[in-house]
């Protein structure tokens with residue numbers, strides 16, 4: 001199953017109404033994650049930030065109001081990028097690309113974030129290595145996503161996502177993501193559950 005192609009098609013289809021449909025499966029989870037990321041970043045000094053799987057740029061709308069910095073968004077879906085560009089968010093640039101091939105120099109960013117996108121990646125470990133590469137030493141990676149563990153995760157990953165064909169690929173719970181990030185080389189400096197399903201984990205590159 002080509003999850004990347006399915007994600008691209010799914011979000012190209014959703015792009016025009018993604019922001020306005022504030023429901024499960026559209027932007028509800030993304031808005032919860034983005035608000036949490038923005039709140040966390042209120043107390044973080046940074047001069048530039050990359051949002052991987054940025055979608056329609058909802059996060060940058062929040063962030064540019066609280067800190068003047070350079071904001072770069074990358075997304076697989078050209079239609080989501082079109083919506084983001086149409087907002088003319090100050091100090092923000094958007095490009096189409098893939099989470100496992102980030103078109104940036106080594107150590108280019110102070111902060112990398114990823115909101116409700118990671119579970120779409122068929123190459124999650126590669127994406128984590130790319131994130132580490134583009135982060136400066138002591139840079140932060142904030143991953144906010146949805147997922148449960150146990151039978152629910154097994155059912156979603158092995159049955160439901162194959163039927164939905166929406167590009168959802170692999171969900172896991174917060175503890176499992178923490179372990180994955182640790183194994184990739186991040187130090188976990190914060191981790192919290194936002195709802196029964198949504199969580200944020202913050203890792204630091206040492």
Ligand SMILES: C[S@@+](CC[C@H](N)C(=O)[O-])C[C@H]1O[C@@H](n2cnc3c(N)ncnc32)[C@H](O)[C@@H]1O
Nearest residue numbers: 007011030053054055076077098099115117120
């Ligand atoms: C649920 S949306 C979240 C958008 C935004 N981050 C938010 O929180 O509202 C998931 C986004 O991840 C993007 N995406 C999926 N797979 C991707 C990949 N392999 N590389 C980059 N972006 C990807 C999709 O195109 C989509 O815009």
